[in-house]
Amino acid sequence: xxxxxxxxxxxxxxxxxxxxxxxxxxxxxxxxxxxxxxxxxxxxxxxxxxxxxxxxxxxxxxxxxxxxxxxxxxxxxxxxxxxxxxxxxxxxxxxxxxxxxxxxxxxxxxxxxxxxxxxxxxxxxxxxxxxxxxxxxxxxxxxxxxxxxxxxxxxxxxxxxxxxxxxxxxxxxxxxxxxxxxxxxxxxxxxxxxxxxxxxxxxxxxxxxxxxxxxxxxxxxxxxxxxxxxxxxxxxxxxxxxxxxxxxxxxxxxxxxxxxxxxxxxxxxxxxxxxxxxxxxxxxxxxxxxxxxxxxxxxxxxxxxxxxxxxxxxxxxxxxxxxxxxxxxxxxxxxxxxxxxxxxxxxxxxxxxxxxxxxxxxxxxxxxxxxxxxxxxxxxxxxxxxxxxxxxxxxxxxxxxxxxxxxxxxxxxxxxxxxxxxxxxxxxxxxxxxxxxxxxxxxxxxxxxxxxxxxxxxxxxxxxxxxxxxxxxxxxxxxxxxxxxxxxxxxxxx
Numbered sequence: 001x002x003x004x005x006x007x008x009x010x011x012x013x014x015x016x017x018x019x020x021x022x023x024x025x026x027x028x029x030x031x032x033x034x035x036x037x038x039x040x041x042x043x044x045x046x047x048x049x050x051x052x053x054x055x056x057x058x059x060x061x062x063x064x065x066x067x068x069x070x071x072x073x074x075x076x077x078x079x080x081x082x083x084x085x086x087x088x089x090x091x092x093x094x095x096x097x098x099x100x101x102x103x104x105x106x107x108x109x110x111x112x113x114x115x116x117x118x119x120x121x122x123x124x125x126x127x128x129x130x131x132x133x134x135x136x137x138x139x140x141x142x143x144x145x146x147x148x149x150x151x152x153x154x155x156x157x158x159x160x161x162x163x164x165x166x167x168x169x170x171x172x173x174x175x176x177x178x179x180x181x182x183x184x185x186x187x188x189x190x191x192x193x194x195x196x197x198x199x200x201x202x203x204x205x206x207x208x209x210x211x212x213x214x215x216x217x218x219x220x221x222x223x224x225x226x227x228x229x230x231x232x233x234x235x236x237x238x239x240x241x242x243x244x245x246x247x248x249x250x251x252x253x254x255x256x257x258x259x260x261x262x263x264x265x266x267x268x269x270x271x272x273x274x275x276x277x278x279x280x281x282x283x284x285x286x287x288x289x290x291x292x293x294x295x296x297x298x299x300x301x302x303x304x305x306x307x308x309x310x311x312x313x314x315x316x317x318x319x320x321x322x323x324x325x326x327x328x329x330x331x332x333x334x335x336x337x338x339x340x341x342x343x344x345x346x347x348x349x350x351x352x353x354x355x356x357x358x359x360x361x362x363x364x365x366x367x368x369x370x371x372x373x374x375x376x377x378x379x380x381x382x383x384x385x386x387x388x389x390x391x392x393x394x395x396x397x398x399x400x401x402x403x404x405x406x407x408x409x410x411x412x413x414x415x416x417x418x419x420x421x422x423x424x425x426x427x428x429x430x431x432x433x434x435x436x437x438x439x440x441x442x443x444x445x446x447x448x449x450x451x452x453x454x455x456x457x458x459x460x461x462x463x464x465x466x467x468x469x470x471x472x473x474x475x476x477x478x479x480x481x482x483x484x485x486x487x488x489x490x491x492x493x494x
Contacts, residue, residue, distance in 0.1 A: 002110060003166070006073060006092035009033070009048070013102040013111040018081045021073065033072040036103070036162045038155065045070030048092075050103045051080060052155065060099065067091040068299060068459040075102055100155065103411035107158035108189050116168045117142075117343050120190050122183060122221055123198025124214065125382040126154075126332050129200050131174045132355050133322075134336035137347040142169040143189040149356055157186050170343060177217050179207050187224030194342045195221040196232040196335055200239045201381035202416060206409035211239065219243035228383070230342040231296040232335055235260070236303050242317040251342065259341075261330060262317070270330060272318040272337055308369045322351040326360065327392070328385035360389065363491050367469035370394075371490050375483035378405050383420045391427035394472035398429045401459055401486055403477020404436035417441040431466060435459045436481050456485040463490065 006332040010017040016435045022033075040062035040468065043049050049071045051060030060080035064087050067074060073092025074084060081095035096102040111118065119134060128150065135146035145168045148251070151160040152174040158377035164171050174185045187195075200215045219240060222231050225493050233240050244250055244310030253259040262271040322333060334350075340347055355361070358376035365371055372393075374386050383405065390398050402424070408416050421442035422431060432450040434443045435458075443450035451466075453459045459475045463486070468471065473490065 002113075002162070005034040006094065009073075009075075009092070009106065010094050013075065013094065013096060013106045015075060015096040015102050016078075018085050018093040018095050019091075021090070021092050031330070036106075036159060038103075038159070040066045040069075040215065043069040043071050045072075049074045049076075050099050051076035052099050052103070053077070063093070064089075067093075067277070073466045075099055103158050104154070104189050104445035108191065109162040110164070111161055111171070111189075111191060114164055114166070114168055114171070115238060116145075116164065116171045117194070118171045118173060118190055118192045119194040119196060119339050119343070120173050120175050120187065120192035120221060120338075121196040121198065121335075122177060122218055123196075124168070124201035124203040124218070125379055125385070126198045126328060127174050127176075128356050128376075130196065130332040130335050131172050131357060133333055133353050134196075134339055135172045135353075136351060136353045137336055137340045138170045138172070139341070140343055141345045142343070143167055144172065147174040147385050148170040150174070150176070152186075154182065154185055154189075157408040158189060161190065175221065178204060180213075180217050181220070183217060183220035183275045184224055187221055192221075192225065192229070194230045194232065194339050195225050196339050197221060197234070197240065198332060198335055199234055199381065200237065201379060202408065202412070203381070204381040204407050205412055206407045209409075215239035216243065222248070224247075230336045232342070250341070251338045253338050254331060257334075259334045259338045261334065266322055268325070270320045270322055270333065272320065273315055274318055274337070274341065304411075314468055318346065318348055320348060320351055323353055324355075325392075326385070326389045328361075328382075337345050358487075361385070363487070365490060369467055369469065369490075370472045371483075371487060372472065372474045372476075373487040373491075374474060375403075375481075375487055376389075378403065378476050378478045379408075380405065380416045380420060383476060384423050385421075386422050386474055387427045387429065390472060390474045394428075396472065397431065397468060398427070399433075399467065399473040400424050400429045401433045401435065401463065401473065401475045401477075401483065402439055402442060403434070403456070403481035403483050404438040406478040406480050407440070408438075413438055414441045418445045421446045431471075433459055433462060433466075435477060435483060435486075439477065439481075456482045459483070460486045460489040 034046035036048045037052050043066045049066035060076035063074040063076045063080045063084040071358050075094040076290050078095040081093050087095050106364040121131050138144040145164040147160040173190050177183050197218050222243050232251045235252035235254040251258050258275045262273050264271045294478045361370040361373040425447050432446050434452045440452045443452045474485050475487050
């Protein structure tokens with residue numbers, strides 16, 4: 001990862017160096033840690049272990065274990081650092097009163113040292129798929145790194161950033177949101193050149209109370225961008241309109257936007273009409289990122305005017321052949337193409353994307369049954385999109401196994417679940433199995449065959465006697481419902 005010695009890592013984090021590397025210096029001359037981890041059980045030789053305090057266990061208490069496993073060093077709270085130093089041995093020992101803040105500071109410092117162009121992606125649904133698509137778009141043009149799986153929180157995002165290798169030219173980061181201030185915190189760490197808001201929908205209503213509050217939380221990405229940066233948003237999204245800034249280059253996607261789909265003559269081809277220029281970011285350091293020591297995102301350099309947005313240009317057509325055809329992912333493709341063009345990359349031709357696990361994976365089962373494993377998470381928007389995909393792709397009977405959509409709140413949750421049931425029926429679902437107490441409201445308003453069960457294990461057992469040859473089965477619900485068990489048992493029966 002970082003070819004920095006212990007003194008420089010300490011300076012980059014604001015930590016105090018209790019002990020340098022000493023007698024266990026790497027034999028190949030690589031002075032810095034190869035990887036950063038917060039799990040002492042996963043420590044490998046050359047790792048920097050950061051011990052974070054948790055609700056039940058303080059990770060710093062495992063500093064000695066990490067050093068014993070060959071860690072390059074540990075970054076822990078002062079009491080743990082003192083105990084590790086007293087135990088002897090080798091490896092760097094760095095002390096900081098707030099190890100999480102130190103981890104985030106190290107990530108921001110490494111982001112600046114990399115000089116990579118950074119794209120931050122958030123949204124109520126589809127942000128991971130958009131990240132996967134954008135990373136694939138950029139990979140043939142720039143040395144690209146992206147957030148692995150769901151490393152998208154105040155802990156995960158710094159780890160994703162620190163995993164980027166020297167020489168990385170483009171870094172695609174996903175940003176999750178559970179409440180106010182969290183996107184702002186992530187933006188301050190990543191200092192993105194391009195921000196993408198995929199959509200705004202009724203997610204985390206229980207915590208935020210209204211769709212307007214959700215939009216404001218997502219718009220913290222807009223607020224945190226430096227003047228002259230680019231923000232990519234859905235076309236005609238009134239919820240984001242109050243948060244737009246005149247000193248940013250705003251690009252829209254979707255019907256009526258700067259990037260929109262046009263009818264294609266050949267099956268599998270996608271034609272994108274680009275009404276906006278995708279010029280590289282102007283007025284930045286060579287790779288589009290601030291140099292070390294520059295002010296935080298959102299603040300222009302002292303005495304410098306904001307960078308003007310790129311000038312408009314004539315429309316152009318972009319022809320692509322993606323490895324996916326779902327309508328929601330084609331919309332995500334538009335957002336990804338807009339972000340790529342903001343970095344000066346115009347993708348065209350064949351595009352193969354490997355999506356992150358549990359997001360629309362298709363598994364062929366016995367008797368021609370197809371399982372759509374989309375059980376990573378769920379909200380009203382993603383439920384409707386998954387049902388649309390089921391309707392478009394199923395050659396025979398459509399079966400939906402739908403679990404609770406969590407964090408919608410007691411006031412609005414029941415109605416939102418019933419709306420999903422109505423959409424399922426409208427999209428031709430013939431058999432509905434609901435999992436969990438909240439999802440039971442779907443079955444109450446579903447006009448076709450419906451079964452309500454308490455948990456994933458009961459759903460898996462029930463389906464064994466209900467499925468027919470050639471069925472297409474969608475499995476989707478909030479992660480807390482654990483519907484991956486249903487998918488695993490169905491797949492295990494092949």
